[in-house]
Amino acid sequence: MKTVTEKKNMFIIDYIKTVYNSVRSLLQGMKLTGYYFTHHKEIITEQYPEYRAPMAERFKGEVVMPHDDKNEHRCTGCTACELACPNGTIKIITKFETTPEGKKKKALDTFVYHLELCTMCNLCIVACPTDAIKMAQTFEHSVFDRSQLTKVLNKPGSKLMEGVE
Ligand code: SF4
Numbered sequence: 001m002k003t004v005t006e007k008k009n010m011f012i013i014d015y016i017k018t019v020y021n022s023v024r025s026l027l028q029g030m031k032l033t034g035y036y037f038t039h040h041k042e043i044i045t046e047q048y049p050e051y052r053a054p055m056a057e058r059f060k061g062e063v064v065m066p067h068d069d070k071n072e073h074r075c076t077g078c079t080a081c082e083l084a085c086p087n088g089t090i091k092i093i094t095k096f097e098t099t100p101e102g103k104k105k106k107a108l109d110t111f112v113y114h115l116e117l118c119t120m121c122n123l124c125i126v127a128c129p130t131d132a133i134k135m136a137q138t139f140e141h142s143v144f145d146r147s148q149l150t151k152v153l154n155k156p157g158s159k160l161m162e163g164v165e
């Protein structure tokens with residue numbers, strides 16, 4: 001059975017050990033901080049989001065449909081991408097337009113893209129006969145509401161580029 005004095009001494013020794021270990025650990029951390037402070041080139045941590053390192057060329061983040069400055073795209077609404085997609089990520093809604101010659105012609109109405117389902121397999125891009133869609137390197141897709149990941153790729157009021165069949 002330990003006496004009160006012995007218990008008190010043990011407590012003081014434990015206390016001193018804890019303080020010693022804490023100061024030692026702090027100094028070790030400060031030493032490393034000081035090292036990188038004077039060796040900037042060796043820092044590998046990226047200051048995201050202020051700094052965004054360029055992505056690797058092969059990185060695929062999202063299917064997009066480029067439009068030119070006249071709000072025109074290259075999608076004919078042929079549905080080849082929808083058929084090529086293995087998991088129903090794409091839904092093409094078409095409409096009929098009347099050509100200047102008075103003929104009815106199928107055209108894209110809405111290109112629905114479910115980003116939350118997309119595996120970035122690239123099959124839709126390869127299947128497109130008019131290069132209407134491509135892979136973008138965007139990657140910050142976090143949202144609070146899952147429905148925000150369902151996107152319409154053709155912009156409002158856009159139309160098929162002249163000469164694309
Ligand atoms: S990249 Fe693959 S999964 Fe995504 S939409 Fe295209 S075909 Fe479908």
Ligand code: SF4
Nearest residue numbers: 075076078079081128
């Ligand atoms: S994106 Fe290409 S493959 Fe898909 S509907 Fe449009 S033209 Fe056809």
